[in-house]
Amino acid sequence: MIELRQLTKHYGNIIAVAGLDLHIEKGEIFALLGPNGAGKTTTIRMLTMLTKPTGGTALINGYDVMRDLDRVKKEIGVVPQHMNLDQELTARENLELHGRLHRIPASRRQERIEELLDYVELRERAGDLVNKFSGGMKRRLMIARALMHNPKVLFLDEPTVGLDPQTRRKIWDLIRRMNSEGMTVLLTTHYIEEAEVLCHRVGIMDKGRLIALGTPRELKQKVGEVVVESFGGKDTGYKLFPSRDRALAYAGQLDGNVLIREANLEDVFVELTGRKVGD
Amino acid sequence: MIEIDFYTVFWREMVVFRRTFVKFFASRLVSPLLYLVAFGWGLGRGIQMNGGNYLEFVVPGIIALSAMNTSFNAVGVSLNMSRLYHKTLEEYLIAPISAGAFVLGKVLAGTVRGLVASLIILVLAFVFGAHLAINGWFFLVVILTCFLFAALGVVAAMTINSHEDMANFATFVILPMSFLCGTFFSPDRLPGAIAYIIEVLPLTHASHALRALARGDGLLPVSLAVLAGYAAVLFVAGVMVVKRVR
Numbered sequence: 001m002i003e004l005r006q007l008t009k010h011y012g013n014i015i016a017v018a019g020l021d022l023h024i025e026k027g028e029i030f031a032l033l034g035p036n037g038a039g040k041t042t043t044i045r046m047l048t049m050l051t052k053p054t055g056g057t058a059l060i061n062g063y064d065v066m067r068d069l070d071r072v073k074k075e076i077g078v079v080p081q082h083m084n085l086d087q088e089l090t091a092r093e094n095l096e097l098h099g100r101l102h103r104i105p106a107s108r109r110q111e112r113i114e115e116l117l118d119y120v121e122l123r124e125r126a127g128d129l130v131n132k133f134s135g136g137m138k139r140r141l142m143i144a145r146a147l148m149h150n151p152k153v154l155f156l157d158e159p160t161v162g163l164d165p166q167t168r169r170k171i172w173d174l175i176r177r178m179n180s181e182g183m184t185v186l187l188t189t190h191y192i193e194e195a196e197v198l199c200h201r202v203g204i205m206d207k208g209r210l211i212a213l214g215t216p217r218e219l220k221q222k223v224g225e226v227v228v229e230s231f232g233g234k235d236t237g238y239k240l241f242p243s244r245d246r247a248l249a250y251a252g253q254l255d256g257n258v259l260i261r262e263a264n265l266e267d268v269f270v271e272l273t274g275r276k277v278g279d
Numbered sequence: 280m281i282e283i284d285f286y287t288v289f290w291r292e293m294v295v296f297r298r299t300f301v302k303f304f305a306s307r308l309v310s311p312l313l314y315l316v317a318f319g320w321g322l323g324r325g326i327q328m329n330g331g332n333y334l335e336f337v338v339p340g341i342i343a344l345s346a347m348n349t350s351f352n353a354v355g356v357s358l359n360m361s362r363l364y365h366k367t368l369e370e371y372l373i374a375p376i377s378a379g380a381f382v383l384g385k386v387l388a389g390t391v392r393g394l395v396a397s398l399i400i401l402v403l404a405f406v407f408g409a410h411l412a413i414n415g416w417f418f419l420v421v422i423l424t425c426f427l428f429a430a431l432g433v434v435a436a437m438t439i440n441s442h443e444d445m446a447n448f449a450t451f452v453i454l455p456m457s458f459l460c461g462t463f464f465s466p467d468r469l470p471g472a473i474a475y476i477i478e479v480l481p482l483t484h485a486s487h488a489l490r491a492l493a494r495g496d497g498l499l500p501v502s503l504a505v506l507a508g509y510a511a512v513l514f515v516a517g518v519m520v521v522k523r524v525r
Contacts, residue, residue: 048373073375084366088295100287101374145370 001026002047002186006056009042009208016042018208019056024201026152029175029185031195033265034205035273040188041081043205044157047186048078060153070253074102077146081188083138091122091141094130095148096238102149116144120174136167145176155179156187160194172198192266201264206273220263222270225249227263232256240271288384296392297350298394303392304399307349311400313340318463328465332492335480338404338411339489340462342397343424347482350393351453352427354385355432359445362524364437378521382433386514389429397421411493420492420506427510433517438525446472461486481509 002024009017017039024030032040045051047058049065049072051106057064063071085094092113100111117123120140130138132231146154160168161176175198179185180214189195195202196216203211212219224240226247231237232255240263241247288418296303314337323333360367371381404411439445459473461465466474477483484502491499 050369050372073373076373078368078369078373080366082366084365084369086291086370089291090297093291093294097291098285098370098374100290101284101371101376103283104374153506199515 001059001061001184002030003059004043004047004056005058007043007046007053007058007235008048008055009039009051010054015208016044017053019087020205020208020210020212022203022210024184024186026184027179027182028201029179029187031199031202032186032188032205033192033202033269034188034189035190035194036207039208040205041157044078044155044186048076048155049073074149075152077145077149077151077154079134079139079142079154079156079159083135085130085138085141085145087129090127090129091133092117092126094141094145098145098148101240104149109110112148112150113169116147117150119147120144135161136170139163139167139171140174143171147178153184153186156185158189159187160189160191169193192264192269196265204269204272212268212272216265219265219268223268225263227261228254229259229261229265230254230256231258238267238270240267281341284380285383287376288371288381289387290331292384292388293391294356296388307345307396307399308403311341311345311396311403315400315403318487319407329494334404334407334409335411335493336490337463338400338409339493340486341404342421343460343482343485343489344394344399344457344462345400346393346421346424346485347428347456348453349430350389350429351432351435351449352391353432354389355436355445355449357386358433358436359439359442363440363442368524372524376517379386382430382514382521384479385433386426386429386517388433390425393425393429394418394421397425412494412495416498416503417489420485420488420503423503423506423510424481427446427481427506427513429509430513430517434513434520456480456482461490466478481506 002022004020004022007017008074016124020043032043034040042051046053047060047065049069053066056198057066059065059076060072061074065072086097089097095113095116096109099112104112117126120143122137122141122144125133125137130141133141143159145154156175160171162172172194175185187199199216201213201215202219203210212222214222224242226241228239228241228247228251229236239250241250244260247260251260315334318337319334323337323345327334328336358368376409391410401411401413435445435448439448459469460480462482465482469477484499484505488499488502488506491497
């Protein structure tokens with residue numbers, strides 16, 4: 001369970017996160033969505049104690065990230081956005097280092113390493129130096145490393161950025177599997193379809209604030225489930241409608257080509273933030 | 280639990296050290312070999328320093344400066360890269376270990392590397408025919424020198440925010456010490472104010488203490504105290520800057 005109350009981060013005059021209130025249930029897969037610079041990574045960094053909040057509180061399974069540092073560190077696993085494996089160590093040594101840092105006794109540590117190497121399918125490459133690994137293998141090893149100490153809550157910052165479609169699906173399967181075993185997952189992404197297929201609930205952030213919160217379905221209902229795309233002039237026009245009839249009526253008045261389709265999270269996102277992801 | 284945690288940090292460094300030992304060994308051979316050839320055979324042949332030959336004068340200085348350079352670079356450069364570029368420092372920051380354990384592990388690993396580099400020079404010096412009196416105090420002074428410069432490496436790596444400025448720090452702080460702190464000549468030949476500044480620097484005490492011991496003159500307690508003082512202050516400073524990093 002993750003609980004944020006008025007969580008705030010200022011960098012000088014810049015407000016990165018502006019009073020975030022959020023409650024994430026145990027066993028949920030929750031995605032934070034938002035354009036670049038919306039404050040997603042800063043939020044994760046505060047929850048994983050890499051950055052000190054300017055104000056507000058954050059509790060993870062009841063432990064305060066400002067005060068109960070060592071308790072929180074036991075509860076959470078972290079997969080950062082950038083590749084931060086130790087390149088001078090092998091895959092197995094990376095896991096071993098993490099296990100030692102969390103003071104897992106030697107025999108239990110060895111068991112867990114073997115278990116996780118199988119879990120992320122890296123057994124054959126376990127003795128190779130990490131700098132010889134592909135992007136997908138590195139990402140999987142980072143997930144295995146985060147799981148070494150059996151955390152209850154997993155943070156993944158852009159877990160599939162820069163990966164090919166096959167590898168992305170593999171990571172998704174891994175996340176679903178961990179979740180089915182009881183893990184609470186908080187991830188950030190700008191891939192809308194990732195949030196849509198993977199997550200129970202989604203929070204959309206913009207300029208440091210949470211501007212929408214709900215299941216993907218709820219969010220689509222909120223802005224309109226049917227989209228009319230019109231291709232007149234230079235730009236494509238998008239308009240969202242609560243029902244197919246209303247969309248059809250609107251489309252009838254338009255000149256040029258028109259496409260009527262179901263809304264997706266991307267439409268919700270653009271409607272709410274007013275820009276495309278990645279601006 | 281600090282005893283286990285510092286060993287974890289140290290263990291990681293030793294895994295990498297073992298793996299890259301041949302490269303380390305070869306690279307640590309080059310500069311002392313050049314110093315010994317240039318100053319021992321080339322320049323130093325026939326020069327008498329305080330009644331001994333120049334080779335025996337210069338070897339303790341070369342050991343002091345190699346201990347400094349190796350320990351400082353081993354910790355400073357890799358920790359700076361780990362913090363700014365590889366981001367591997369985060370792995371330690373999100374682990375339940377204290378700043379003290381982290382710094383102690385890193386500094387001890389740097390000390391080991393500096394000590395090995397010093398041993399390489401000692402062996403080379405004997406090959407070159409130097410007669411040096413080596414005892415336990417000699418190694419204690421080498422270890423203290425390594426420790427304090429490894430701790431300086433932590434402080435520099437955690438406070439300097441680019442690789443470029445890290446190189447600048449080495450150029451403005453480490454390099455002048457290499458040449459001026461009693462390594463190749465006695466600083467008492469320098470003009471008053473400069474000699475005074477140099478007398479305060481840790482490497483001066485390292486080379487003085489090592490030279491006195493190698494000559495068989497015994498321990499210089501003041502120098503030992505100065506080195507221990509620097510080691511303690513820089514270690515505490517290292518712990519403080521690691522604590523402050525969040």
